[in-house]
Amino acid sequence: MFRSDGQARLLAELFLSGADELNLNELAQRAGLAYGTVHREVRRLLDAGLLSERRVGQARFVRPNPGSPLSRPVRDLLLVSAGPVPLLAAELREIAGVQGAFLYGSFAARMCGEPGDAPNDIDVMVVGTPDPMAVYDASRRVGDQVGREVSPTIMTPDEIGKRSGFLAQVRSSPTVPVIGDLPWQ
The missing domain is CATH 3.30.460.10 (Beta Polymerase, domain 2)
Known part of the structure; x- marks a missing residue:
């Protein structure tokens, strides 16, 4: 359903874990992915408008973009598949x-x-x-x-x-x- 199992785990952590936002290191650890993989996936998802980003110094925090029309359908798919x-x-x-x-x-x-x-x-x-x-x-x-x-x-x-x-x-x-x-x- 998703491009990869890693992408599904990453999205599930962002959309379903209950965390308001996660920095990329936390996200990599929680999804069980290498930091470089998380960095690339987050870039793709930011470009698609599915995530929003906040920077604090060098740290990058991401969360689902509440303004994206895709956020609700992606969350619903994640609930059934990886949720x-x-x-x-x-x-x-x-x-x-x-x-x-x-x-x-x-x-x-x-x-x-x-x-x-x-x-x-x-x-x-x-x-x-x-x-x-x-x-x-x-x-x-x-x-x-x-x-x-x-x-x-x-x-x-x-x-x-x-x-x-x-x-x-x-x-x-x-x-x-x-x-x-x-x-x-």
Whole structure:
């Protein structure tokens, strides 16, 4: 849908993360992209009028351009395609006891380029000892925004380190980090 996965991650961080604006270094870190790539993508998006820029000394801060007629449609596309990652990250970071999180299942597989039917839901593994109701509530809020049910599974670090058929399947399938690194890396 987007020119590249990197561009989609960059746009998702700008349009969906809840940050008012991000400097290019923050954006590179949050999107998992090299600074040079972010610099080029931001230039293209500024030229297209999708972003606006503010400079403070040498620092460049960018944000979605509220005056662009493309901002709303791009945000809507991001919500459905790349939205769960930054939205879940923002929600789950606020919950005490969350040590990490990642997507798995069919939604993660489609994000990683595997062909298949459109996913019905989004599976998220939350690692830690959070209040389950807080995780379920956060998942519901994100699901409401992206138009798909978000199905959380919560495991402690000890549980995720054990052997099971379910975890073997998760480890051998595509996953997408949401918070932190994958627990088996």
